[in-house]
Amino acid sequence: MKIIFAGTPDFAAQALSALIAAGHEIVMVLTQPDRPSGRGMKLTPSAVKNVALEQQIPVYQPEKLRSAEQQAPLMGIDADVMVVAAYGLILPQIILDLPRFGCLNIHASLLPRWRGAAPIQRAILAGDQATGITIMQMDVGLDTGDMLSVHVTPIMPDDNAATLHDKLAAQGAEAIVDALANLSSLERRVQPAEGVTYAEKLSKEEALIDWTQTATQLDLKIRAFNPFPSAQTSLDGVILKLWRATPIDGTGVIGSIIAIDKEAITIACGSGALRVTELQKSGGKRLSANAFLAGSPLEVGTQFAVNV
Structure with missing residues (x-):
């Protein structure tokens, strides 16, 4: 497939690498602008940008995607699907509607539990026994779209946010490759109204x-x-x-x-x-x-x- 990929941290970079390895054509990568980091506060590219540059994939780093000017670089791209993983920007409806099969999100929880920014940490903090990956058809809501596939992983007594992140990043990469290979046969399921929780950012x-x-x-x-x-x-x-x-x-x-x-x-x-x-x-x-x-x-x- 011809894919636009949107993501920023290591979690997303693993999925991008897996899609490339699976033979998909990544026509553009969207990622957050370079941010200052380290003791010297040097501008540093995201993990996703590093993968894209290594593969010579065009990179676009808008601060927002609200205006027609910000959206313009995406308008001429004939993509089959956009894959989104921990991108960090809200996608307006006009962007969600651009690809032939819409936008698929790799979310690190068992939706509708832990919608939002910090699902891995919130699952551990709440004492959940399991979490996982949900591949979701995106809509304009906050992680409210229809579920295409769900993949469960247990939370072990010695798991912390770092170890669970690594497990889910690998699981998410495998899940999105599998979802795209079987997209025509996946059943879209509306998220249940019961059990909705929100994973607020950590403070x-x-x-x-x-x-x-x-x-x-x-x-x-x-x-x-x-x-x-x-x-x-x-x-x-x-x-x-x-x-x-x-x-x-x-x-x-x-x-x-x-x-x-x-x-x-x-x-x-x-x-x-x-x-x-x-x-x-x-x-x-x-x-x-x-x-x-x-x-x-x-x-x-x-x-x-x-x-x-």
Whole structure:
């Protein structure tokens, strides 16, 4: 097929690479404008743009697609379909109607659960047992279009946002290739009205650890916010990022260290305790608990800020 591809991060880049490998003709790539990143805040192309440039595919990077001028580069393209994955711009109806078979979206959730910007993190944070990929026929709503195929993947107890992202990126790439190969036989299903939830963007404020929550809730937060924006607590005014932990039975003064061993720092929660095995001091490196304690000794009874 002749495809317009719209996407920005690594999640989308995997799908673009898979479509190229499957023999489809990518006639244009849409991606977000280069953004400043890194310590030097150097303008950096998106992961999708990098793939497109390697394959010598034309790239278009509009700030918006609202005006006729912004839409003009797409108007002369005779595409069969547009594939959209984590693009980041709203597509108006005139763009949705351009390709022969419309626009297909690779969404990282089991719709209608977790429509919106951060479905991977929200699924973990909510304690969902499974998530997956939905291939959806796009309309002007926020992830409200008809479903063409659904692919389930379990959320494992040790999954964080990074590991689950990688699983779903691979699953999404495979799912869109399969969907295009069988497009004429796929049944369009209207999303059910029941079970709709919205995956709001993550905020740094959400990442603050409230030790009055249960150990299970805090474990979910640490996993959901790894790698961004990272779950954080405070000790004597110093911010600590918590990267890996396990909820266990335990009691003590909420927010205080109740045990220390070579592998973990155990902290009492509102219910149960959290055995922290990987953490990071502000401005430092991610360290195992053992390495962290070697440079920053702690004692049983040390009190973390209960709610930063």
